[in-house]
Each structure stands twice: as C-alpha cells, then as structure tokens.
Amino acid sequence: MIRVCNLAKTFGSFTAVDDVSFEVAExxxxxxxGPNGAGKTTTIKMLTxxxxxxxxxxxxxxxxxxxxxxxxxxxxxxxxQDPSLDGDLSAWExxxxxxxxxxxxxxxxxxxxxxxxxxxxxxxxxxxQVKKFSGGMKRRLEIARxxxxxxxxxxLDEPTLGLDPQSRNxxxxxxxxVNETERVTVFLTTHYMDEADRVAxxxxxxxxxxxxxxxxPKAIKEQTGTETLEDAxxxxxxxxxxxxxxxxxxxxxxxxKMWSGGKR
Amino acid sequence: MSAIYILWLRELKRYxxxxxxxxxxxxxxxxxxLVLGFGLGPVFQRAGNGSYLQxxxxxxxxxxxxxxxxxxxxxxxxxxxxxxxxxxLVAPVSRLQIxxxxxxxxxxxxxxxxxxxxxxxxxxxxxxxxxxLIPVAFGFMVAIAIVFAALGVAxxxxxxxxxxxxxxxxxxxxxxxxxxxxxxxxxxLPKLLAVITRLDPLSYGIDGMRxxxxxHSAFSPLLDISVLAVVGCVLLVIGAYRFSKIEI
Numbered sequence: 001m002i003r004v005c006n007l008a009k010t011f012g013s014f015t016a017v018d019d020v021s022f023e024v025a026e027x028x029x030x031x032x033x034g035p036n037g038a039g040k041t042t043t044i045k046m047l048t049x050x051x052x053x054x055x056x057x058x059x060x061x062x063x064x065x066x067x068x069x070x071x072x073x074x075x076x077x078x079x080x081q082d083p084s085l086d087g088d089l090s091a092w093e094x095x096x097x098x099x100x101x102x103x104x105x106x107x108x109x110x111x112x113x114x115x116x117x118x119x120x121x122x123x124x125x126x127x128x129q130v131k132k133f134s135g136g137m138k139r140r141l142e143i144a145r146x147x148x149x150x151x152x153x154x155x156l157d158e159p160t161l162g163l164d165p166q167s168r169n170x171x172x173x174x175x176x177x178v179n180e181t182e183r184v185t186v187f188l189t190t191h192y193m194d195e196a197d198r199v200a201x202x203x204x205x206x207x208x209x210x211x212x213x214x215x216x217p218k219a220i221k222e223q224t225g226t227e228t229l230e231d232a233x234x235x236x237x238x239x240x241x242x243x244x245x246x247x248x249x250x251x252x253x254x255x256x257k258m259w260s261g262g263k264r
Numbered sequence: 265m266s267a268i269y270i271l272w273l274r275e276l277k278r279y280x281x282x283x284x285x286x287x288x289x290x291x292x293x294x295x296x297x298l299v300l301g302f303g304l305g306p307v308f309q310r311a312g313n314g315s316y317l318q319x320x321x322x323x324x325x326x327x328x329x330x331x332x333x334x335x336x337x338x339x340x341x342x343x344x345x346x347x348x349x350x351x352x353l354v355a356p357v358s359r360l361q362i363x364x365x366x367x368x369x370x371x372x373x374x375x376x377x378x379x380x381x382x383x384x385x386x387x388x389x390x391x392x393x394x395x396x397l398i399p400v401a402f403g404f405m406v407a408i409a410i411v412f413a414a415l416g417v418a419x420x421x422x423x424x425x426x427x428x429x430x431x432x433x434x435x436x437x438x439x440x441x442x443x444x445x446x447x448x449x450x451x452x453l454p455k456l457l458a459v460i461t462r463l464d465p466l467s468y469g470i471d472g473m474r475x476x477x478x479x480h481s482a483f484s485p486l487l488d489i490s491v492l493a494v495v496g497c498v499l500l501v502i503g504a505y506r507f508s509k510i511e512i
Binding site for chain 2: 045048049050051073074078080082085086087093097100102129134
C-alpha cells in the first residue's frame, strides 16, 4: 500500500530524512517510531503531498504523491501532530468543512459526524467555537474529524499527544476497528511504546533521519535482546535526550526558504 | 463546486463572528471621511473643486474595500500559523478550487465592508449625482475586492509567517491607498506622481466609482473597468500559481 524507496529530504545543509526505504502492506498497522526530530513528521509530510522529497521515490496505492497529487489525496486521511482546526468555527462546522472537502455525501456526513462526536464525547459542545475548547477536546475533535471519511490509508501523527487514558483507549479501539472491518491501512507515529507494542503489526524505528530497525514488535525485541519495546527503542536510539528539533527543523526550513530564494 | 462554496462560507462566518473587528475596521474610514472630509472641505472649496466630502467619499469606500480584501487574503498566514491551512491542503480538492473559494470569500467580505462604509458616507452627506447608477458603483467595488483579494492570496502564499506583515502594510497597502487618488484629484499632478498613480490599480477602481457616483472622473469608466479586469485576471493567475506551490 505504501512503498518508500531511498527517500531523502534536506533543508539547506540539514538532512531531515536520509535514505529511508520501507513498505507497508494493505490492511497493516505500521508504527513509525523515533525520538523528537528524527524525521517522522517530515516523512509523513512527504507521504501526504505536503513536501517534495529531495531524492527517492514514494508510492501510495501505486501512485506517486508528486505527480498524482489529487488521486493520492483521495486515498488517505490524516490526523496531524499539531492543531489544524479552525478556532472561529464550531466543532460541528469543522466536521462539515472536512466532510465537504472529502466529498462525503450529505446524509452520511451528518450521521457519521454525530456518531463520532458522540464517541469522542464532544456532542454536547458541538455548537461551541473550537477556540473555547481545552487542549484535550481539540485533540479529540481532530481525531473524530480524521475518521469522518473512510480512507484507504490513515496517517496518525502522534495522535495521543495530550490525551487522557480514556480517550486514548477509545482512539486505539476505534483505530483497530476500522483497520479490521474496513481494511484501512494505518501509518502512525507515537512516543508511547506500549501503544505501539499493543496496536502495531510492524514497526520501523527512525533516528537522525535514518531507519535503524524494521520488523514486528517481537522481532525487534528479539533482535535487540530486550524485554520491552521501550528498552529496545532506547537501545536502538541511545538514551541522550534530543532537542525539540521538530521546531528547529521548522525554523531551518524557514531559513532555508528565506535565503535560498524559496520566496520568489 | 461544493468545496469552493464551503470555503467561501467559512470566510463569511468568520467575518460575521468577529464583531469587534468589524467595528474596528470601520473606524479608520470614518476618520478619513469625517476629519478630512470636513477638515479639508473649505480649502478644497476655495480651490474651486466643489465639496471635498463628495470627492473623498468614493475614495474612502475604495480604501475600506482595499484593506479588507488584502487582509482577508493575508488571512492565509493566520491559517498557516493555526494549522487550518494544512487541513485544506491535504484534502482531495484541487488547490485552484481552494484558492478560488478563499478569494471569493475574502472579496465578498470586502464588498460587505464597502457597503457598510457606503452607508456611512451616505449618512455623512455623500449625494450620488444619479442614484440609478449605484449598482454600477457596486460593480466597481466587486472588481476592486477581487483584484486585491487575489493580490492578498498571492502575497500570503509567498510569506512564511506574520513577520512580513508590517512590511506589506507599510510598503504595499498604504502606498496603494495614498497613490490611488483616493484623497486628491488625479489631474494636474507633477509628472512623476502622475505616472505612479496611473500604475496603481486602485486608481482606476476609485476613479470608476467617482465617475458613476459623482459624474466626473479622470479616466473613462470603460478604461477603468478594463484595467481592473485585466489586472484582476493576472493577479488571480499569479495567486493560484503561488498557492499551488505552498509547502508546509
């Protein structure tokens, strides 16, 4: 379903993603793990047509996101790591816009919006402006919105960030359900190793832009000779703490654009 | 089509919900209209140009349309900051449709703003020479709104963050306004100023409104509308191109 070959992305002299190759089969749940700034979000952005790769090739359902942007966009849904809601609109209106943009028929849109808002316990607040929501509620709304249409591939970029255990549980149950009943391929990133261990069929570990391990959770634990996935992860990526380089990568990108004529 | 509609509707909803902003954006035009209109009135009269309030009315309407259309285009930067832009960019809708929805939404908001200011002008004492021509003036308002909403989107797509905003304000929006003949007659200017004012698309919009509302103008209304149409098309193409190149 997803095929990535020798993918690379550089921002100026900074290499965010370095020669990454992997495959995700149809109906599989693939967890993409790595410390902050390892290149997870950049990879997702390239997979979802938001960024152009510097080198390498990507195929989603047999299509190149660069040359078949619209066809590819029709095939995936995404829950972003950082907020992407319109705060001036209500929860319901945010769902409506999403449904219209993804061509969900009117009746189904209403029905599913209602179901999902109830599932994520936002139904009572549906007519409130999103800017009045708490962080957790916004997060839940983003997730509910991501499930509004049924894509072939679902990207979840740290979906459980800032969620309480109840919502987290709700989310993973729902992810597993759509994966089993509708054969949705799921590509997720998370910092919670227990989640990855529980949900994912296969795991890829990325560090400093390079893919350092790939396989089932069990295989990775065996390969590193560790008991838990957390230990395996630490063994693979070391225990030094990284900068919040998701941010510095963003800054570098801005710099790169400012100075390398990206503006014109 | 439904994508264009929903994004257009979004701009409108956001506008209607920001009541303080609506009030705030009426303040500046009123200042120009009332202070300059009554303050410069006597001098203007003595120079034999008639009532300055009448003269400046279309200019102030043009100004409010200019400001709110450019700012709505630059709203792209807020959407980038707050993330909503991503949501639209990954949707299976062509970027062209998204850009058109936004631009039309911004233009509609600007026209509403223009109509509010028109109402204020009428209350303050603007008397159209021929009230039957008011719909034509409305047409000019729409043209100005589309031209500058497209310009706003083109600029908004090219900037990365809000830091460039002040720059755009001081070196683009204000010059467009002051060099448009909104505040002074375009005829009999020094050579250099005459040339610059003729390069400013807003000159033609305000001149067009003046010709239908007051019955006198610097250019012919036909020239006015042709220039606006051509510039509008060019800016829409540039805006759509720039928008299609956005990377997050």
